[in-house]
Amino acid sequence: MIAGFMFIKAILEQYFPSQLRNYIEKHFQKLFNFLSPYVQITFNEFSGKRLTRSEAFSAIEAYLSSTSAAQAQRLKAEILKNSTNPLSLTMDDYEEVSDEYEGVKVFWASGKTISSNQNFSEEKRFYSLKFHKKHRNFIIETYINQVLKQGNLINEKNRQRKLFTNNGSYWNHVPFENPATFQTLAMESKKKRDIVDDLLAFSKGGEFYSRIGRAWKRGYLLYGPPGTGKSTMVAAMANLLEYDLYDLELTAVKDNTELKQLSIAISSKAIVVIEDIDCSADLTGERAKKQENDNVTESRNSKITLSGLLNFIDGLWSTCGGERIIVFTTNYAEKLDPALIRKGRMDKHIEMSYCGFEAFKVLAKNYLGLEWHHLFPRIDSLLGMVKMSPADVAETLINKSGLGDVEICLRNLILTLEGAEREVVMEDEDHVGMKETLD
Ligand SMILES: Nc1ncnc2c1ncn2[C@@H]1O[C@H](COP(=O)(O)OP(=O)(O)OP(=O)(O)O)[C@@H](O)[C@H]1O
Ligand SMILES: [Mg+2]
Numbered sequence: 308m309i310a311g312f313m314f315i316k317a318i319l320e321q322y323f324p325s326q327l328r329n330y331i332e333k334h335f336q337k338l339f340n341f342l343s344p345y346v347q348i349t350f351n352e353f354s355g356k357r358l359t360r361s362e363a364f365s366a367i368e369a370y371l372s373s374t375s376a377a378q379a380q381r382l383k384a385e386i387l388k389n390s391t392n393p394l395s396l397t398m399d400d401y402e403e404v405s406d407e408y409e410g411v412k413v414f415w416a417s418g419k420t421i422s423s424n425q426n427f428s429e430e431k432r433f434y435s436l437k438f439h440k441k442h443r444n445f446i447i448e449t450y451i452n453q454v455l456k457q458g459n460l461i462n463e464k465n466r467q468r469k470l471f472t473n474n475g476s477y478w479n480h481v482p483f484e485n486p487a488t489f490q491t492l493a494m495e496s497k498k499k500r501d502i503v504d505d506l507l508a509f510s511k512g513g514e515f516y517s518r519i520g521r522a523w524k525r526g527y528l529l530y531g532p533p534g535t536g537k538s539t540m541v542a543a544m545a546n547l548l549e550y551d552l553y554d555l556e557l558t559a560v561k562d563n564t565e566l567k568q569l570s571i572a573i574s575s576k577a578i579v580v581i582e583d584i585d586c587s588a589d590l591t592g593e594r595a596k597k598q599e600n601d602n603v604t605e606s607r608n609s610k611i612t613l614s615g616l617l618n619f620i621d622g623l624w625s626t627c628g629g630e631r632i633i634v635f636t637t638n639y640a641e642k643l644d645p646a647l648i649r650k651g652r653m654d655k656h657i658e659m660s661y662c663g664f665e666a667f668k669v670l671a672k673n674y675l676g677l678e679w680h681h682l683f684p685r686i687d688s689l690l691g692m693v694k695m696s697p698a699d700v701a702e703t704l705i706n707k708s709g710l711g712d713v714e715i716c717l718r719n720l721i722l723t724l725e726g727a728e729r730e731v732v733m734e735d736e737d738h739v740g741m742k743e744t745l746d
Contacts, residue, residue: 345437348451352432366458367434368397369465371404371415378404387467395465400432408450413438468545471553473560476568483552485542491673492536492543493666493697494659502540503547505655506632510548513630522626526633528648530640531659534698537636540659541580544632553579557587563615570619575630584635585642613644620652661694670697674704675713682717689724693731699723 319328352364372395375382381399398404403416414437419430438446470483489503509525516523527544529537545552553573560566573579581587619625620633635653637643648656662670664687671677703720 344440346440346443346446348436348446350434350436362459363455364432364434365462366455367415368458369461370454370458371398371406371434372396372461374404374406374415375402387465392465408453409445411438411442411445411450413442413446413450466549468549469551471551473553473556473569475561476565476572478553478569478572480551483545485546487539487542488546489543491669492540493662493669493673493701494536495663495665498657502655502657506544506547509632510630522621523629524621524625524631524633525655526620526653527635528640528653528656529634529636529659530638530656532661532696533638534696535659535661536697537659538582540657541578541634541636544634545578548576548578548632550576550578550630550632553577555579555581557581557584557611557616558609560609560611562610563612563618566611566615566619567622567624570622570624571627573627573631577630578632578634580634580636582636583638584647585637585639613647617646617652662690662697662700664690666697667700670701670704671717674701675716677713680713680717682714682721685721686717686724689721689728693724693727695724695727 323331350361350363350367352361354361375398376396379398379402381402382396383399385395385397387393387395398417400417400419403414405412405414407413416435416437417432418435419432421428421430423429436446436451438450468483469480470485471478471480473479489499492499505525513523529540531537541552544550551574555569560569625631633653635643635648640648640656647653664683667686667690668683671680671683700720703723704716
């Protein structure tokens with residue numbers, strides 16, 4: 308039968324002109340619609356031209372997961388980490404399940420269309436909802452709304468935060484599992500409190516931002532020497548607010564158009580971070596030329612301009628998605644173009660500096676479980692004289708803490724600090740008496 312059917316299909320395709328075929332199909336569909344008592348609504352995975360995944364689609368997917376698990380024959384499984392219910396089941400393509408709400412029965416089916424041209428083929432998945440004509444109003448006004456609401460709730464609960472990185476004009480992601488928190492971040496407590504308050508106020512400020520007519524976003528510039536916790540703080544921010552993290556690698560972005568596409572695809576509740584902004588791209592229109600003359604050896608194939616980046620931060624497209632934080636990190640704030648970091652664009656400038664005594668106490672508590680020790684005053688005075696990054700201090704604490712002896716560990720830190728201090732003093736003397744020494 309199948310062979311016969313294929314044969315007839317091939318004959319039809321060959322001998323019927325496509326117009327005639329479309330014509331027949333159209334009228335056949337009309338006749339079918341006339342006879343069928345059912346109405347059908349389709350929810351596509353991607354709305355627009357494949358820019359963002361439709362929220363309705365994921366809500367429906369979540370809503371149907373329990374029904375699918377009970378009814379469908381073929382399922383797709385995914386493991387969600389950090390979730391109370393790690394196994395997530397959704398129905399595979401071309402499955403159908405039924406659902407009942409307030410006595411009305413509906414049918415959900417999953418499917419996909421495959422469109423292809425010479426270069427690539429693209430799958431577009433969808434869910435279609437079928438129900439009897441007489442329930443049309445009830446379904447449209449009540450049922451769908453409650454499906455979306457419940458689905459969004461489930462998604463919110465199972466949400467696994469993600470770490471995105473850009474690949475061409477798309478984002479790839481892995482689960483975000485960095486454990487950094489503000490509690491374990493070593494810095495002055497007042498400064499820390501200030502940042503946490505600022506972040507929390509931002510995340511609760513949706514209404515405020517819309518009232519004053521501003522897009523709901525905020526920019527942070529983190530600057531300071533290496534190893535002072537800039538990247539750690541970005542992770543802590545994402546953990547505090549439970550946002551996704553988008554790590555934007557500017558050198559991998561071809562041009563401004565690609566940057567714009569990336570911007571559109573960022574979801575709500577996101578932190579976008581551009582690390583080491585001073586070295587990720589030549590963003591300084593005129594200065595770029597000067598650098599060429601200076602024989603910059605590095606060749607960059609990224610053609611992003613400063614204006615492209617400014618648009619990424621606060622152009623019209625940057626507000627798609629809402630609730631967004633942009634963070635720049637750099638070792639040299641003074642190298643950046645002032646336009647890039649002016650207030651309003653980078654609202655808050657945070658300096659991350661060398662380890663002070665307060666920061667040390669946080670580290671000592673994290674690494675050694677110490678609130679106080681008789682060696683602390685000595686360390687306090689040394690930290691006042693020597694510039695050492697929290698990363699280096701943490702390193703001396705972590706290496707020796709395996710021995711379990713807090714005293715050895717702290718003495719080691721003191722030795723390191725004293726060594727560094729002697730170097731500082733010697734350097735100063737060198738400057739003064741370089742000649743004499745040589746003589
Ligand atoms: N303020 C801090 N509090 C706690 N740990 C810190 C702090 N600063 C640095 N560390 C530790 O040092 C490591 C390196 O820090 P991090 O990567 O955040 O530095 P960074 O400022 O981003 O440096 P770079 O400028 O080189 O990117 C971290 O893994 C963290 O464990
Ligand atoms: Mg870093």
